[in-house]
Amino acid sequence: xxxxxxxNIDKVVREKLEDFSPAPPPHMWDNIRGQMVAQQKxxxxxxxxxxxxxxxxVIAFLAxxxxxxxxxxIQPPVAENEQIMPxxxxxxxxxNPVAETVEPQFENEVENQVQTNLYxxxxxxxxxxxxxxxxxxxxxxxISNEHMERTGMRLIQKIGFHFNKEEIxxxxxxxxAISTNEExxxxxxxxxxxxxxxxxATLTSESGWKLGVQVSPxxxxxxxxxxxxxxRSMTYSEPGGNxxxxxxxxxxxxxxxxxxxxxxxxxxxNGQRSNNSPNWLAQNxxxxxxxxxxxxxTPVEVSYxxxxxxxxxxxxxxxxxxxxxxxxxxxxxxxxQASERGNVLLTNGEFSQVFNFIEIxxxxxxxxxxxxxxVQLMGGLNAGIVAGNNAYIENQFGLQNVGKTQDISTxxxxxxxxxGLSYPxxxxxxxxxxxxxxxYLNSINHNPDxxxxxxxxxxxxxxxxxx
Amino acid sequence: xxxxxxxxxxxxxxxxxxxxxLYRMFAPKMFGVCLRYAKNNAxxxxxxxxxxxxxxxxxxxxxFEGSLEGWIRRIMVNVSLEKFRQQHVVxxxxxxxxxxxxxxxxxxxxxxxxxxxxxxxxxxxPRYRMVFNLYxxxxxxxxxxxxxxxxxxxxxxxxxxxxxxxxxxKVQKLYGEIETQEIYSA
Numbered sequence: 001x002x003x004x005x006x007x008n009i010d011k012v013v014r015e016k017l018e019d020f021s022p023a024p025p026p027h028m029w030d031n032i033r034g035q036m037v038a039q040q041k042x043x044x045x046x047x048x049x050x051x052x053x054x055x056x057x058v059i060a061f062l063a064x065x066x067x068x069x070x071x072x073x074i075q076p077p078v079a080e081n082e083q084i085m086p087x088x089x090x091x092x093x094x095x096n097p098v099a100e101t102v103e104p105q106f107e108n109e110v111e112n113q114v115q116t117n118l119y120x121x122x123x124x125x126x127x128x129x130x131x132x133x134x135x136x137x138x139x140x141x142x143i144s145n146e147h148m149e150r151t152g153m154r155l156i157q158k159i160g161f162h163f164n165k166e167e168i169x170x171x172x173x174x175x176x177a178i179s180t181n182e183e184x185x186x187x188x189x190x191x192x193x194x195x196x197x198x199x200x201a202t203l204t205s206e207s208g209w210k211l212g213v214q215v216s217p218x219x220x221x222x223x224x225x226x227x228x229x230x231x232r233s234m235t236y237s238e239p240g241g242n243x244x245x246x247x248x249x250x251x252x253x254x255x256x257x258x259x260x261x262x263x264x265x266x267x268x269x270n271g272q273r274s275n276n277s278p279n280w281l282a283q284n285x286x287x288x289x290x291x292x293x294x295x296x297x298t299p300v301e302v303s304y305x306x307x308x309x310x311x312x313x314x315x316x317x318x319x320x321x322x323x324x325x326x327x328x329x330x331x332x333x334x335x336x337q338a339s340e341r342g343n344v345l346l347t348n349g350e351f352s353q354v355f356n357f358i359e360i361x362x363x364x365x366x367x368x369x370x371x372x373x374x375v376q377l378m379g380g381l382n383a384g385i386v387a388g389n390n391a392y393i394e395n396q397f398g399l400q401n402v403g404k405t406q407d408i409s410t411x412x413x414x415x416x417x418x419x420g421l422s423y424p425x426x427x428x429x430x431x432x433x434x435x436x437x438x439x440y441l442n443s444i445n446h447n448p449d450x451x452x453x454x455x456x457x458x459x460x461x462x463x464x465x466x467x
Numbered sequence: 468x469x470x471x472x473x474x475x476x477x478x479x480x481x482x483x484x485x486x487x488x489l490y491r492m493f494a495p496k497m498f499g500v501c502l503r504y505a506k507n508n509a510x511x512x513x514x515x516x517x518x519x520x521x522x523x524x525x526x527x528x529x530x531f532e533g534s535l536e537g538w539i540r541r542i543m544v545n546v547s548l549e550k551f552r553q554q555h556v557v558x559x560x561x562x563x564x565x566x567x568x569x570x571x572x573x574x575x576x577x578x579x580x581x582x583x584x585x586x587x588x589x590x591x592x593p594r595y596r597m598v599f600n601l602y603x604x605x606x607x608x609x610x611x612x613x614x615x616x617x618x619x620x621x622x623x624x625x626x627x628x629x630x631x632x633x634x635x636x637k638v639q640k641l642y643g644e645i646e647t648q649e650i651y652s653a
Contacts (some may be wrong), residue, residue: 009634010603012575013584017503017604020581021495024515029490032519033483039520164534194532427480 047373051421051433058435062457066221168193209467210252212264212432218458219243220270224316225451233299234314235274235351244269246458252365262363262378268438270454271354272316274298300345302331313345317353317452318405318445320391327397349395353405355444355454356388363416374430376420382438384412407447414440422464434460471535479527486523493536494519497543502585503600504547506593514550518543544605548615551597575642587637594618595630602627 171193172179178192221241226234248266255261300313300322311322311331325331329347363380389404418436425431439455477485498515505511521542529538588596597616601607602623607615609623616623 009631009638012579012638013588013599013603013634016579016581016584017499019496020499020502020585022498022502022582024494024498025512028494028512028516029487031516032490032523035516035520036486036523039524198530198532424481427477427482 043372047423054419055435167197171196208254210254210260210464211467212250212252212462212464213247214250214266214432214434214460214462215245215247216266216268216436216458216460217243217245218268218456220268220454220456222270222272222317222452222454224272224453226316227449230314230449235298235316242271242273246456247460247462248359250361252464258367258370260365260367262365262380263361266359266361266382268357268359268384268456268458269354270357270456271352273353274315274351298345298351300331300343302343311345312406315351315353315391315405317355318407318447318450320353320403321406322391322403324402326393326395326400326402328395329393347393347395349393352392352394354388354390354392355386355405355408357384357412358387359384359414359438361416365420372424374420374422376422377418378420378434378436379415379417382414382416384414384440384444386410386412386444405445407445407450409442409444409446412440412442412444414438418460425463428466430464430466432460432462432464436460472531475526475529475531475535478523479529489522490519493539496536497539499581499585500540500543500604501547503588503604504544504551504596506589506596510550514543514546518546521546544601548597551593552616554593575638578642579638583641587634590637591630591633595626595633598623598626599630599634 168190172189175193175196178184178189184192219241220243246266246268248264250262250264250266252260252262298313300311302311311325313320313322326345326347326349328349329345331343332346333343359382361380361382363378365376365378367374367376369375386408389408390401391403391405393400393402416436416438418434420432420434422430422432435457437455437457440453443451443453445452474485474489478489494515497518498511501511501514501518502508505514518539522539525542529535588599591599594616598612601612601615602609609620609627612618612623613620618626
């Protein structure tokens with residue numbers, strides 16, 4: 001018979017040790033802190049390596065893409081050459097040497113570019129090889145650590161969670177329809193209460209607002225297409241783009257655990273430059289401009305009426321309407337029979353067009369990795385409003401605003417894709433770096449002879465404040 | 468409860484003061500848990516340290532679905548089990564044994580201190596110690612223990628029986644008075 005006063009060893013141990021709380025050694029907390037700091041440093045280092053590797057791959061990809069674009073866009077100089085030829089034909093004795101010099105130069109240009117492309121490809125391949133090696137090794141180390149961590153967490157979950165009885169009783173008291181319904185077992189009620197609690201927690205914690213301020217150093221360029229007639233008297237198009245600064249403010253709303261939507265106001269700049277083309281006159285050692293090696297020389301159309309005088313020029317982005325004759329520029333008679341225009345604008349300077357956009361975006365963001373450093377994919381549309389439209393010539397008289405481009409649509413649409421990396425700096429603030437690419441879906445110039453679609457690659461860097 | 472939630476959230480955000488607060492709240496109790504599973508105090512200290520690092524690393528995954536203490540305790544148990552697995556891989560399978568369960572008088576219960584009892588448990592062979600703790604203190608059944616430790620349920624039963632037997636002998640050595648009351652089988 002079992003005596004009430006007697007206990008077996010299980011009970012003795014349980015009763016004695018259940019609330020056994022000896023003081024751990026005083027140095028323990030410092031050890032824990034030390035271990036955590038070391039762990040955080042390791043993690044941060046691993047993140048930086050991943051980010052660096054990703055950045056190198058993105059840059060290599062962009063460089064490859066950019067250079068491959070370049071190799072296909074050598075066409076515009078042909079139009080420029082045609083326009084110069086008649087001037088040379090006037091002096092028959094020198095026409096042949098000129099023709100001869102044109103050819104090799106053109107060939108050289110192609111050859112150089114091909115070589116540059118090959119070199120760039122090799123370089124990007126090498127970069128890829130180099131960068132892939134290191135992350136692979138690191139990746140394995142991280143995966144094996146993560147695997148151990150996951151196994152650990154699985155074991156914890158296996159032991160099972162206890163339901164908090166107080167909370168469940170409280171919830172049931174508030175919901176008599178469930179607590180009094182006899183169709184439910186106690187277990188059902190418990191599950192219902194837990195689910196209700198979980199759902200309420202999801203509602204409060206998974207949605208929220210985020211404000212962002214960003215600057216965006218970036219690179220702008222464009223894809224263009226012109227009718228043959230238009231391009232015959234068009235400016236020489238410099239094949240590259242240009243670096244510029246953008247930025248803005250954004251508002252994000254988290255709609256679920258993974259998704260959020262974003263809007264805001266951004267400023268972006270785009271445009272194109274027309275470099276000088278070789279001045280053939282200079283090579284003949286004759287004429288007023290013989291001391292200049294390079295010149296801006298594009299056919300223009302000058303029209304007179306009783307009320308106004310207008311000068312227009314075909315540029316890459318559209319027809320430029322001059323507000324006056326730029327300082328340091330000369331109008332000379334155009335003897336190029338291929339062009340319908342009677343004059344050529346000559347100046348020893350560089351022509352550029354700049355468009356300033358105010359962009360109102362609507363983006364969707366998807367959280368790919370929700371960890372200490374979040375990784376998000378984002379994409380969407382921008383309404384791009386052209387707020388500034390200016391044409392400039394920069395020569396010995398400085399940078400002059402010479403007019404504007406005609407037929408530019410005020411409202412345009414562009415598509416954006418990007419990758420967002422954000423790192424928490426505090427409770428509410430996080431630092432974000434987001435490489436994004438925007439491309440205009442329509443030609444911003446509605447002149448039927450001109451297709452001008454700008455794109456921009458920018459590194460949006462800034463801070464987010466989460467409410 | 469509200470305060471504890473705030474502390475947990477602050478810990479998840481990396482607030483060092485909140486982490487220290489949480490540590491001060493739970494460290495003694497968890498040290499008690501680690502002591503039971505370890506072979507000595509040094510191992511218990513190591514496990515407590517590793518356990519708390521794990522708690523702070525994973526606290527963002529705590530969803531307030533159970534008690535925080537229970538969650539932390541499971542991490543400590545898990546760290547102890549992991550340590551055991553790393554140290555002791557091969558064990559012979561033992562037969563299920565019918566054993567005698569001895570009943571202690573309340574006097575012994577009053578006399579024996581928690582420190583003494585922990586000391587006795589620490590002296591148990593490692594697997595007996597694990598099985599005994601999981602069965603008696605965590606309330607797991609033999610099936611769960613066998614899955615947890617990768618042993619047969621029968622082995623778990625016999626290990627528990629042996630652990631009880633050894634503990635009883637040790638208590639007997641210390642206090643002498645044990646009355647045999649009933650025959651039990653695991």
